[in-house]
Amino acid sequence: MTGATKRSDFAAIAAWVQPGTRVLDLGCGDGSLLRFLAEERGIAGYGVEIDDRNVLACVKNGVNVIQRDLEAGLSVFESESFDYVILSQTLQAMKNTETIVREMLRVGREGIVSFPNFGYWQHRLQVLLGRMPVSRDLPFQWFDTPNVHLCTIDDFEMFCRQHGARILERIVLNEREPVTVLPNLLGSIAVYRFERI
């Protein structure tokens, strides 16, 4: 499955998703993750995507997609209508971070979030040397980045405590390899599974 190899967080997410469940993928891109989950886990799901090209790609991928700006909320989705609501590599690009996390917890039984860890040592080093960080998992220059709300692993965990989210599981990755020691320093991507308290 080529789609799943594209992003290192897909395998981690797929490992958490139980077979036959209902999944909502926010900012689903070309639908690779949903397609992967449908093929490997037999899930039923929908993606939400704003970009025309991605919406087209989803239809080509045979994935259900709803064209919508995530910033406008998830009002078309009923409360607790999904087992998992996934926000993969999109949290840091959201303007209304608190709203979207609240909406994830309303619509889904569990939320799954992945994001690039700003606290990764390469990022810290670049800032220390006086430059905005650019890396494999943070590939944008400061002037053309979609990212507006970058955070570290510690930041996100504090955010969860403050916003009624209980973290159920966490995987920190560096180039696909799990990181167990000093995750906020050595991990480039963090993936969380959480629920409403």
Place this chain on the structure above:
Amino acid sequence: MSHDPHSVGAVTPQSAHFDQPLTLKSGAVIDAYDLMYETYGTLNAARSNAVLVCHALNASHHVAGHYAADPKNVGWWDNMIGPGKPLDTNRFFVVGVNNLGGCFGSTGPQSPNPKTGKPYGADFPVITVEDWVAAQARLADHLGIECFAAAMGGSLGAMQALQWTIAYPERMRHAIVIAAAPRLSAQNIAFNDVARQAILTDPEFYGGHYYEHGVVPKRGLRVARMIGHITYLSDDEMASKFGRDLRTGDYEFGYGVEFEIESYLRYQGDKFSEYFDANTYLLITKALDYFDPAKECGGNLSRALEPATASFLVVSFTTDWRFSPERSREIVKALLDNRRDLSYAEIDAPHGHDAFLLDDARYHRLVAAYFDRVADELGMKAKP
């Protein structure tokens, strides 16, 4: 006319006669009727590749191609349907039908009333979207189509596609619902009523029996079309197309045609009143007003759509203010509540409601991709 490889070419309308009485939603009964239709492409051996195309207010069964004797008479959705087009007639068997009550050859107000021998006129019963779909289902029986691969329509045509999924879920695998609304708003009904009033108050309407007087309520029909046309275009589109342009370059301080928009609307109105029947216009606007599948479910559209098992593609256009994207999202929400397979796209197009008829690359690519999926499901091999 030079041969266009992406056109279905010269087509021939056909007529089917039905003599099993049809009981309408109003309770009225039509004992026998004819439906005009056209087909393009070939029905496969499994009879599984048929796609029904439903028309909106002013269109007909002539969906694609042209007539050999009248090559300029090109089908109303020719940019969408043909060999290699989004709805590809190399793969699908496409059926276009003129609805009951229409004025392009199907039984309607112009047809003779068997009880009097004279045209029905205003006595033709009021028809609903449900009735149209019931009649279309009989046409499907006639053509030997047990289950359609898809129904597709824009605006009022989309309402028929939606109704198909509710009334005959086992006979419709997919619905392509474009520029739709699950029911008209008060504003929509208001515009329709102004159009109707224009016709009803035309002195040449004669209570709907103008045929007997050898006249046509052209003035009413013209105004009806003008008001309708305003709602099909976006403010921006009108501004960019016409702005405040004047035909002679300056004010004439009179009531003649001065602004280009006036000229355009009058031309559209004149053209329309030449070929469209006033009674049919009244009937179709009523069908629009009455369509409300949620009505019988206490206003709950999700419950109304419970029977539908089809997969859906719902498409809206950002500048459509007649049936805005919000209206399509009502349908999307109801389908999501029912956990249906569904994709929804909001096409950023400047043309307003009319966009569904226009050749827009993003829109057409999306519909093409969706039909690829329909073809995939039917086990057709991928396009080269």
